[in-house]
Amino acid sequence: MISEEEQKKEGKNEKLLADLCECCIMLHVGFQVSPKKVTSVGVHHLLKVVLKKEESEETQEEVERAFLALKNIAMWVKIDKELHLSEIKEIIKYHQKHRNLTHLAYQYAWEFLIHRFYSNESLEIIIVNELHFGKEAARKLEELRKNVDWTRKEDERGKETKEVLVITGWMKTIKSYFDSCKLWNEEYVELIGSVVQIYRTAKDNYEEIRYWCVFSLRNAAGNGFVPVDDLLKSGAVGCVLEDIRKPTLIDEITHHSLTFFENISRRLKEKTYNEMEEAKRKELKRKVLEKIEEEGYEEIIISLHERLNTLKRKYFYGDELSLNISDYSVNI
Template sequence: MQDMDNTKKFNGLLSELGDCAEIEQKEIIEEMKRVIDEMNKEELYAFFKTDIFYKIHEMIEEKKISLENAILVLKHIGHCRVLKGVWNERFGGSLLQKRFEKMIIDEEKKKEEKNEKLWVDLCECYILLNKRISQEFLSTGVSCLLKVALNKEENEEAKKKVEIALVTLGSIDKWECVEQELYLHESREIIQYHQEHHNLSRFAYQSAWKFSILRLYRNREFEEVIVNELHFGREAARELDELAKCVDWKRKKEERGRETKEELAITRWLSFLYRSFCSCLLMNEEYSGIIQSIAMLFRASRDNYEEISKICKYPLMAAAGRITHIEDLLKGEAIDAVLEEFQRPTLNDEITSGFLECFDNITRRLKEKKDRTTDEEKRKALKKEIFEKMEEEGYEDIVISFHEVSGILYSKYRYQYELSVDFSNYLVNV
């Protein structure tokens, strides 16, 4: 199997390091990086199930590999983990994690002669490889990495450091709390500077947004900055549209090779947008552009890129169920895209179940006079327009037919709800 071949190849190269001089080690490390780059998600999952962190820790202990070279390897592994969206459980609780924790604490305590480069490297490795990080190390890491990310030097070395710092910050997940004073001003400055100077790679810019957006549930005041000053809706829609132009949507799966960097970036944006729609309470008219971009991606991907089309349903579900203006769902053609899916000769159960929930949320909101997205007159007009669309597409027949298999549809997907026996829950009553 390919994943075993790559894992064996990596482990073979790792073993070679212990018998090589320093100059030769650098060459082998570059080859190890290439092996990691070649791995897809499944291969990386298999790779992380091995005892790789134990081996590297042992080699550091036995002085078969320098700490500097070990960091080069580990940072690249962490970068690829984030790039390809793979969870890693094995680093947490390992001897290597404990070693890095102690070194970070020791370095931070130094009043003089602090090795700033080592401190940054350790923080990056620690965060990139960790699924959950304690508050103590999170505060230290964020403070350290934001300082690096704010560097505005134009040379390539400085740009690479900014890139990895932002990717690391973007890997910090929602439930890991970061104090407001550690990100508010810096996040704004990083994003604004890029909008003016275009100094970041696409991955780094996306990571800067992700780090900022996932802090919103802690700070509602920052939403005004994100939405109306930094124009998240406009920027996210533009990024998705530019990425979509780089993918050959007509190319069948068997004709494609590994996921391209553009495909990976689209997947990351869609997953991230789902999280942001669930967290954000403030939106403006620019968000209809995001909805339109997601609907376009769904239509483009549903024939030959099933993995992307499946992910499209999550931000659409969140948009329909929470606070996106319902008129934005119409304007962004999301409702049309969903209804088109129901008419296809062969349906994907996972996508269909999510889209049924979309309409459940939309019709529920339109029935509730308290829904804050629109006034009463607009609400009635929207109900009529959506009802006519649903009636034209035979939506009532679709709901009734799917009710017979709803147990199958919904038992397969943990976070869905069963269809109600009361079909009127899924229809708009004008």
């Protein structure tokens, strides 16, 4: 049907083409069109939709659906860096000035860009220095946090608001970015602080958001380009300490929490040959040690020792948990 409509010399139904491309992408498991065809035709028609700037409810819904399809195609088809990059930059910059997109559409736009970052690291210069992802994501999380009733009762669980779904989407995007980022500035310290704030607000009633917060912080701790000092200053260390102190632990979240501290411990043990840098490392170790001693961290880790083998076998994310309790400890 897409091919037939495409071949018309005049009178093409652009609305129909966009709808068909959305369906084709969202049901990609069973389609017979090659990824290359979907990329060249589908992305082209969907970008026509997302470039619309009218703020009517109907247009906003169309744009949101088109962005949902775009961010999905970016997950399973490699898209060249330059392909439609200028359009996505224009859309994000226009929204930053005019706030014309829905919460979901804006998050999907960033996800479309972040997924492409995996196949082309040079995109990070644009993401960080030109579009200011760290600052924008922090601003959006704070805006959304204020619009959610965080006192949700037990019998109300499952009745998710759109804001909660958007926060979850942002956390997944942030987790993906922290996994591979190499550029770092003060905006990202603010972003980690926002993740910590979301965690502390959501930890009692929103388990999925809690999970993605801890997962994001675990990825940041494992990334050698994210300074450990920033994880301490932004509250990330204290946040994960809070999580493993909870009386009811969830295995998968506990796995991420332990990996966070395993990463912190490993990085603080890495000696340097520069005297000034080595002095900074020792001072940082002292600060982290003081923080975790305040929270009774050593007793918590020892109490979790029997669960390490179970967690190691149950969850695997490319790096296995150590069974050596000292690998989670920080010593001067």
